[in-house]
Amino acid sequence: MSTTLLLAILLVIAAVAFVLGRMRAGALSQGRSSALHSRPNYYGAFVALAAFLPSLILVAVWLTISPFVINSAVRDTFPQEVKNQSEAQQSLAHGMVTTIARGLPFLTEEEIAGIRQDPSTLQSVFAARRFAVAAEAQPYMLDSAATLNAMSQTSRTTLSALALLLSIVGAFFALRMVAPRFRARNQVERVMLWSLLLASSIAILTTVGIVASMATEALRFFTMVPAHEFFFGTVWDPRFAGAGASSSGQFGLIPLLAGTLYIGFVAMLVAVPVGLFAAIYMAEYASPRMRSTAKPLLEVLAGIPTIVYGFFALVTVGPFLRDISAQLSGLVTGDYTSFIEAQSVITAGIVMGIMLIPYVSSLSDDIITAVPRALRDGSLGLGATRSETIKRVILPAALPGIVGALLMTASRAIGETMIVVLAAGVAARMQLNPFEPMTTVTVKIVNQLTGDLEFTSPQTLVAFALGITLFCITLALNIYALYIVRKYREQYE
Amino acid sequence: MTEAATEELLDKKMNAVPLKMVGKDVSVYYGDKRALYDVNLNVRENTVTALIGPSGCGKSTFLRTLNRMNDTIDGCRVTGTITLDGDDIYDSSIDVVELRARVGMVFQKPNPFPKSIYENVAYGPRIHGLAKSKADLDQVVEQSLQKAGLWNEVKDRLHEGGTGLSGGQQQRLCIARAVAVSPEVILMDEPCSALDPIATARVEELIHELRTNFTIVIVTHSMQQAARVSQRTAMFHLGNLVEENDTDKMFTNPDDQRTQDYIMGRFG
Ligand SMILES: Nc1ncnc2c1ncn2[C@@H]1O[C@H](COP(=O)(O)OP(=O)(O)O)[C@@H](O)[C@H]1O
Numbered sequence A: 001m002s003t004t005l006l007l008a009i010l011l012v013i014a015a016v017a018f019v020l021g022r023m024r025a026g027a028l029s030q031g032r033s034s035a036l037h038s039r040p041n042y043y044g045a046f047v048a049l050a051a052f053l054p055s056l057i058l059v060a061v062w063l064t065i066s067p068f069v070i071n072s073a074v075r076d077t078f079p080q081e082v083k084n085q086s087e088a089q090q091s092l093a094h095g096m097v098t099t100i101a102r103g104l105p106f107l108t109e110e111e112i113a114g115i116r117q118d119p120s121t122l123q124s125v126f127a128a129r130r131f132a133v134a135a136e137a138q139p140y141m142l143d144s145a146a147t148l149n150a151m152s153q154t155s156r157t158t159l160s161a162l163a164l165l166l167s168i169v170g171a172f173f174a175l176r177m178v179a180p181r182f183r184a185r186n187q188v189e190r191v192m193l194w195s196l197l198l199a200s201s202i203a204i205l206t207t208v209g210i211v212a213s214m215a216t217e218a219l220r221f222f223t224m225v226p227a228h229e230f231f232f233g234t235v236w237d238p239r240f241a242g243a244g245a246s247s248s249g250q251f252g253l254i255p256l257l258a259g260t261l262y263i264g265f266v267a268m269l270v271a272v273p274v275g276l277f278a279a280i281y282m283a284e285y286a287s288p289r290m291r292s293t294a295k296p297l298l299e300v301l302a303g304i305p306t307i308v309y310g311f312f313a314l315v316t317v318g319p320f321l322r323d324i325s326a327q328l329s330g331l332v333t334g335d336y337t338s339f340i341e342a343q344s345v346i347t348a349g350i351v352m353g354i355m356l357i358p359y360v361s362s363l364s365d366d367i368i369t370a371v372p373r374a375l376r377d378g379s380l381g382l383g384a385t386r387s388e389t390i391k392r393v394i395l396p397a398a399l400p401g402i403v404g405a406l407l408m409t410a411s412r413a414i415g416e417t418m419i420v421v422l423a424a425g426v427a428a429r430m431q432l433n434p435f436e437p438m439t440t441v442t443v444k445i446v447n448q449l450t451g452d453l454e455f456t457s458p459q460t461l462v463a464f465a466l467g468i469t470l471f472c473i474t475l476a477l478n479i480y481a482l483y484i485v486r487k488y489r490e491q492y493e
Numbered sequence B: 001m002t003e004a005a006t007e008e009l010l011d012k013k014m015n016a017v018p019l020k021m022v023g024k025d026v027s028v029y030y031g032d033k034r035a036l037y038d039v040n041l042n043v044r045e046n047t048v049t050a051l052i053g054p055s056g057c058g059k060s061t062f063l064r065t066l067n068r069m070n071d072t073i074d075g076c077r078v079t080g081t082i083t084l085d086g087d088d089i090y091d092s093s094i095d096v097v098e099l100r101a102r103v104g105m106v107f108q109k110p111n112p113f114p115k116s117i118y119e120n121v122a123y124g125p126r127i128h129g130l131a132k133s134k135a136d137l138d139q140v141v142e143q144s145l146q147k148a149g150l151w152n153e154v155k156d157r158l159h160e161g162g163t164g165l166s167g168g169q170q171q172r173l174c175i176a177r178a179v180a181v182s183p184e185v186i187l188m189d190e191p192c193s194a195l196d197p198i199a200t201a202r203v204e205e206l207i208h209e210l211r212t213n214f215t216i217v218i219v220t221h222s223m224q225q226a227a228r229v230s231q232r233t234a235m236f237h238l239g240n241l242v243e244e245n246d247t248d249k250m251f252t253n254p255d256d257q258r259t260q261d262y263i264m265g266r267f268g
């Protein structure tokens, strides 16, 4: 039977087990709920879990392992000369066998006999049934496919039988365990606890996995390029081997890091004052009605995909800055050449700053509103004005939290890619003029990983070294921010 | 002397004390909900006036009208007149900041700022420009802490955080903070409700001493406290002022049946 049907049946068994467990608990208590350790529903839930969970685990494990077992068994049936071929060839043969196996049940006896006579007709017969077979079939494939089908069939039947049996046995023993002093609630809660733990460990394990995979690739890079050349190199020029260069180029991190920090700095210069003032207005001055409309509107900005901000930079802000600088220099010197390039640090910084405003304002707003009303009243009660209260009591009290929020925002600025590509270009340059293009770490990661690549050359592996560097920077920022925010929380309560 | 004659004499004596604040037909609304009904209440100079009554009867609300702290609550509206030394404090010519400097406030829960003890006390004088120099300010801080009976306990740790003090010390710090602005009236909203009995006794003692320099209005839910610290008592019930009288008379022979019931603990 199919997996879906099997699971459905298991669920039905679990439901029945639930009812039985509850009824049994009810019968044992003879109507006095105090006679039971837990409420009857917990007994029901315990029996249901005992019926369902072991079978579910069995199904999951079986479905994970059985394909491997069957595959190797099927490959065993291949003739010796196929086994002697390369791994790629064997894979191909195996793929064909799988397709044939899928089509086989739809063929009539005569058709199968016909194919046995002349394997070359297989492709056309299968095509008529809308199964595409890649190449001319070999006679042995038909047998292998039959073996495959047979084994799958056996596997399924065995699994179904075992799972159902396990389910019923589980329910039976759980039912036997139901007794007034049996601590059903504790058992059920333990299962819940484990499932919660499982969920959270999946997230953590994934992170660990990502870091580990990045780290191994980065280590391979450092075997090809010395770490000090990467971390302290001031030239970024990763020539691709195809360009006919003798060396593999230079992989200096510094220009990229400088660009990242420079653009991030300009962005924060825009985002921090505007966001903070917006937050102060929202938290302290806005009427409830104003707040309830303006705050969501501001937060909509946070939902705009950054590529859209990129367009905005490319089409509007960049040309605007270029034109206005041309006008300005024209007014001053009479020479109408613009001193701001359309793609520049300042364009990317301004647009990224606009993107960050809602983060700064909504995080700071939450922090400012969290300052207890008692402090506000205390200050107002002493005859301080609203602005004195904000400047001297509320902001100092909220400062650690705001700094934490700003650090988190900064780590977003560092990770941003699309805006930079469109607004500041992809040229890795080391310079201080904000009106000229520069680029960032993330942009270069994308750059190195686009196109047709092999993951063996330093040109591609450098992306992982860049990635892990960036990861470390943002992680450090975030940890520091969390630390500050937590310290600030302890201050009240 | 007859009882009536004694009473008359007492009344005369008390009536001789000038009125610091006068509330006339004061009503307060929170949105559509009315919290106070035409309250007429006088606050006498250098006197401790206690406001008592079951919770929710409007004591805090009335107290807050006296320095317009109700202005900070959305949707709160005050009608009637309240005067301070004869001037209507709700008049548009009155600067609420100036008013709150003259009528200070101490809250139910101690709420020191997350700053040093010194900065807490110096806060008011700083914003009102009361001290010309650093030495001046030091002096104001010392005097205020002394008046609040806290100087000896904190003089060696003036620059440590005010939130690190015990609850009772924090409340006295808040009193020092209010005193530092040299107000004429100090409003206290259940200043001891978050304190233990010993800290409460300290604060009550302090209120006694402060009376010589300040006019005090105190909200309290404790009958004994009202009896101990105040000279005049006003009893509120369901937003109405039930009775206002000398504290001695109030607790021995109240005019109103409801006051008697409340004091005897029949409701509340
Ligand atoms: N900020 C507020 N908003 C709305 N209603 C309030 C507010 N503060 C107090 N009230 C209402 O006004 C009435 C009087 O409250 P309050 O003056 O705090 O009473 P008390 O201090 O005597 O316990 C109560 O019914 C209370 O619910």
Ligand SMILES: [Mg+2]
Binding pocket: B059, B060, B061, B189, B219
């Ligand atoms: Mg109150």
